[in-house]
Amino acid sequence: MNGMTALALGYLGMLTALGVWTWTVMSRARDIERRLASTEAALGLNDGNVDPVLEDER
Amino acid sequence: MNMVQIPHAQGDDMGEETGKARLRSGYVGGILVLLVASLWLPTVAFDSHEAQRSFYLFLPSMGMAAIALCVLFVGGIHKGRMCLALGYIGASAALGLAFLWVPSVPNDAFESPEAQRLFYWHVPSAWMAMIAFGVLFVGSALWFVRRSALGWRLHVAGSEAGLATGLMAVWSGCLWGAAEWGVPWDWTDVRLNSFALLTLLALVLVLGRRAQPDGVESRDTFATAGLFGFVLVPLTYIATRIWQIRHPGPVIASGDGGGSLAPEMGALLGFAALSFTVLIVGHLMESVHLTSLEQRLDRLQGNLDVEATE
Numbered sequence: 001m002n003g004m005t006a007l008a009l010g011y012l013g014m015l016t017a018l019g020v021w022t023w024t025v026m027s028r029a030r031d032i033e034r035r036l037a038s039t040e041a042a043l044g045l046n047d048g049n050v051d052p053v054l055e056d057e058r
Numbered sequence: 059m060n061m062v063q064i065p066h067a068q069g070d071d072m073g074e075e076t077g078k079a080r081l082r083s084g085y086v087g088g089i090l091v092l093l094v095a096s097l098w099l100p101t102v103a104f105d106s107h108e109a110q111r112s113f114y115l116f117l118p119s120m121g122m123a124a125i126a127l128c129v130l131f132v133g134g135i136h137k138g139r140m141c142l143a144l145g146y147i148g149a150s151a152a153l154g155l156a157f158l159w160v161p162s163v164p165n166d167a168f169e170s171p172e173a174q175r176l177f178y179w180h181v182p183s184a185w186m187a188m189i190a191f192g193v194l195f196v197g198s199a200l201w202f203v204r205r206s207a208l209g210w211r212l213h214v215a216g217s218e219a220g221l222a223t224g225l226m227a228v229w230s231g232c233l234w235g236a237a238e239w240g241v242p243w244d245w246t247d248v249r250l251n252s253f254a255l256l257t258l259l260a261l262v263l264v265l266g267r268r269a270q271p272d273g274v275e276s277r278d279t280f281a282t283a284g285l286f287g288f289v290l291v292p293l294t295y296i297a298t299r300i301w302q303i304r305h306p307g308p309v310i311a312s313g314d315g316g317g318s319l320a321p322e323m324g325a326l327l328g329f330a331a332l333s334f335t336v337l338i339v340g341h342l343m344e345s346v347h348l349t350s351l352e353q354r355l356d357r358l359q360g361n362l363d364v365e366a367t368e
Contacts, residue, residue: 003237007175010233011157014179014226015150021222022146022337025344026139032351039358053210053272053353 085131089124115325119332122148126336138343145337152178152330160326173237176230178326182334183226184253189338190219191256191291194263198284201277207353208346210277213284215345217263219338224257239304249297249305252290259287272356 122144129140156178194216200209231250232242244250263280270276298307 003172007172007233008157010230011153011175011179014230015153017226018146018149018337022142022341025341025348026142029139029344029348029351032348032355036351036354036358039355043358043361053274053277 086128089128092124115321116328118151119325119329122329122332122336126332126339138340138347141336141340142344143340145333145335145340148333149182149330149337152182152326152333155326156330160323170237173234176234176237177323178330180227180230180234181327182330183223183230185331186334186338187220187223187227187253187256188291188295189335190216190223190342191260191288192216193342194220194260194284195288195291198281198288202281202285210281211346211349212342213263213277213281214267214349215342217260217267217280217284218345219341221257221260221264222341223338224253224260228254228257235304244304247304248301249294249303252294252297256287256290256294259283259290 125144126141129137129144133140156175160175160178193212197209197212197214197216200206201213202209231253235244236242263283267276267280298305
């Protein structure tokens with residue numbers, strides 16, 4: 001394998017890794033948003049911006 | 059009385075919404091005017107054709123900055139995701155241009171001209187890593203000093219982004235080192251080793267957080283590591299200025315009034331740095347949002363557990 005092929009593979013690998021990382025973050029957020037919305041609607045909760053560790057400390 | 063007050067309150071809300079929409083339209087309009095002016099003004103301001111050419115080379119960067127500002131101001135709750143998508147498109151375009159276009163520029167800055175392509179991947183990755191480690195430091199300090207929930211979310215986002223971008227910079231650096239120096243790593247070079255230690259710190263923080271139950275004590279431990287680890291950032295920055303062993307010194311902002319980059323290279327490096335910055339800002343925003351959602355899920359789970367035991 002010559003140098004340019006290795007470089008091209010490195011670039012493709014990099015772009016793929018960046019894409020996978022970006023897609024994973026976006027799909028995780030979408031998935032948790034959906035689960036939360038349905039759970040909170042079922043339980044009648046709506047105060048979202050709370051950190052459970054800080055709540056326990058208080 | 060209530061029947062009168064409710065429509066009045068709704069009217070106020072609607073007025074506020076209309077005001078916000080007008081403000082957003084104002085931002086978009088202002089940015090478009092700036093873009094048009096940036097296309098026209100150089101022909102008036104610069105006499106030399108060469109100077110105009112250099113200016114136009116930086117237009118993609120201005121376009122990226124303008125679109126990113128639009129996204130941040132009018133993106134609403136999905137601005138993190140929009141920044142992510144925009145940054146990824148920009149980064150792909152920059153890497154594509156780096157691979158296909160810029161290497162034709164004659165330059166004497168590199169020993170291995172073909173491997174010069176890695177420059178537009180390696181430098182923006184290191185730049186993103188520095189932003190991520192800065193966010194890690196700010197988040198750790200906010201958690202440690204103020205017990206801020208946002209501070210902890212920033213700590214989590216900074217450590218995850220720092221790990222990913224640090225690995226990108228180390229990986230591209232190894233490839234480039236193999237082509238430029240004949241060896242992928244030099245254990246005597248301070249810049250290389252201090253940056254690797256920073257990436258290792260991010261790895262320890264990410265893995266440690268996943269292995270430990272979330273609590274005040276564990277957060278304090280990780281925040282302390284984040285605070286003290288930040289010492290490596292200025293050390294990494296000044297390393298090539300004090301001990302230049304293998305890694306080259308700065309080629310931009312070198313402090314001596316000039317660099318060794320051709321205008322085309324500077325333009326593409328600027329575009330790549332801006333695109334990667336938009337990408338890392340999107341990642342950090344989305345990661346903070348994600349941590350907040352995970353905490354809400356934990357809280358719900360805790361409530362359900364309490365209800366089940368009662």
